[in-house]
Amino acid sequence: MTEPLGIALIGCGTVGSGVARLLLEQPERLAARAARPLVLRRVVVRDPNKQRPVRLPRELVTTDLETVLRDPSVHVAVEVVGGVDWARHAVLSLVAAGKDVVTANKALLALHGAEVFDAAREHGRAVAFEASVAGGVPIIAALAQGLAANQILSLQGILNGTSNFILTNMTERGVSYNEALAEAQQHGYAEADPTLDVDGTDAAHKLAILAQIAYGVNVPVAAITRRGIADIDTTDIRFAGELGYTIKLLAESYLLDNQLALHVSPVLLRRHAPLAQVRGAYNAVQVVGDAVGDTIYYGQGAGQMPTASAVTADLIDMAVGRAQRTFQTLRLWSGGRDRVKLRPPDDVRSRYYLRLLVDDRPGVLAEVTSVLAHNQISISSVIQHEAPEEEGNRVQLVIMTHTASTGAFRAVAASIDRLACVASPCVYYPVAD
């Protein structure tokens, strides 16, 4: 058996503890899969006395990154410290010190991927990041290797488990966003400050990483249009259900006329569509390639051991030598090769769901629909129920449109909001087809 692969953990929180558990508790299994031992040599933490879900041998623990940088027996460092600034500093120092890096840090890669990958290339090191998207589901490898013969035509993903957990509870049990969020926090599916999860930022980070691999483009996260779930009303979930749809937070990218559309938004999916079936904290990614057709990858999108599974797969790939070859071949974030242009968000086309609170009097439907008609947006279905007594003289009006460009639709929605018969700003979501 060849030389052991020496490993340092940078950070030992939830995911780091999971990786430590696999390395310390399953050495034979991992050595068999990698054809050489995987040996944990250092664990860098802020507080060595903190209680952790894994028992670390005392002599491995240090608070000083320098000890890893100077240790020639450490070949690969696992960055699971989270955050962006210190993680960036650590990763750049690690590759400069000759260490390969495995990271689960999607924010770091989405925001500073180009810098990190250039630095790694400059020092002849590799970076692997399977755990950065969709937890233990090997979606990075699927795109970079399994589907490498394809032009990827589209990607659609449920990439944020917190949001999907909240939406699933709102849909299945009729609870409000705030109740569902509180429950997600109780179950550990949402942070005390859930902003980055529920406002679409986390999903946008992951989409940037997937799009980078699928299309070879360096996408600034700021260029990804995003809309979160915090203002979703159960009224819209109910109407969507009545129409045969489920609302999911989708991260989407697709190629059209050599332009790449990228966005994160709540979307109405047909109830029987595969992604509409994804419940709770699960993730799933639907990838359409020009040769393979449509494929789906599904599993737990977060959590200690699913994420540790992906990190450890990267460590095995490093031990076998595959990860280095993949990294050399992919030329990720290397810039200068972006042949694909981003599609202006206003040009993205979609069907739309539109809900209005309108006066319950003759002529209102004609007023609203004539605004749509004047703008060449045609209607596929309408729901208006008899007004319940308590709502006085107002009713909910729901319209599903045929395809329109986002820009045109938004202008129309603004015009409709200005109609005297419309009581409050309309609510709208794109509809997947």
Added chain:
Amino acid sequence: MTEPLGIALIGCGTVGSGVARLLLEQPERLAARAARPLVLRRVVVRDPNKQRPVRLPRELVTTDLETVLRDPSVHVAVEVVGGVDWARHAVLSLVAAGKDVVTANKALLALHGAEVFDAAREHGRAVAFEASVAGGVPIIAALAQGLAANQILSLQGILNGTSNFILTNMTERGVSYNEALAEAQQHGYAEADPTLDVDGTDAAHKLAILAQIAYGVNVPVAAITRRGIADIDTTDIRFAGELGYTIKLLAESYLLDNQLALHVSPVLLRRHAPLAQVRGAYNAVQVVGDAVGDTIYYGQGAGQMPTASAVTADLIDMAVGRAQRTFQTLRLWSGGRDRVKLRPPDDVRSRYYLRLLVDDRPGVLAEVTSVLAHNQISISSVIQHEAPEEEGNRVQLVIMTHTASTGAFRAVAASIDRLACVASPCVYYPVAD
């Protein structure tokens, strides 16, 4: 850019033509993904004058395998000739001549994998076979690499698209097996002789390959219990539906007490289970690992371009050098390391669906259920509808049991068949839980 990878196609039928199309029509794309050109150097066919769905440059076509064996500019041969005997001879000759091999031939690997892999190892060559299971879905890579940190606990797959196409039509449109088969043949989803697809043999071949990777055991195909779909009655599909289940042909393996259970059978799946949603000619594999939890991989299980996508991914992996490292590390079919024992089929435990045609008279339900009770098999639900006039004095009785061993259940079914009140041999299927 480094030296091109020289490729020979052995066989140019449906899949071979698809691979040739990718190589001839997408040279830039493939060179970018592999960081070196992929060049088609030879195509070995039986009849060079046959019409094919791809235009092959005349000078590449030969009928003589020898020209490939002797050509030093061919580095990798793609075996897509199908069948077992000649394919075996060809692959053994190719590795002996120093060629790496990519194959889509599940029967060859399931029946002669040990011999092929030993020969490759002996000559220092690699064999890659992503296309042998689930078409373009990268399930081999997922098991061998993406989930490499896991002990795989169970695998459940819809691995035969023909059977799934037939069952989907029987379920959704109520047509008989024979009608659905005829339709599958019209659509090109079933061969003129569909035996290997519908009797579970093809799914068993694929399960043997997956189990080999997941558990490191060399499973003789004959040891996989299998039952096909040809005798499935729409009556059972209807009753299953009434109980909230869908019948699917599942290939399953799971570890219990360090014993590996392996079987292919029609199984009742809860209607909302992810695998129950897989329609038409699609394949899906649910893999549960001890770290990652449950994951699912889904896509087209056959067809020209999906299969060509997987073959070409293997070629890219060969060009990059990953496939060789994976092959060296996996030690597939190498024998002597089988620590896992096969579970005797009679010891496999399951819930059961049982349908009987019984006399419509007092005491019959008591007679039948007392046979189950005497054998400690408890009942979870029963359906008996009022007898329709035209069936005279007989009724269908459907019983869902709690868990029982296959051996015990089979003995009970035989006892029930001997009851005077039972008009014809009972029908039973396992129920997934």
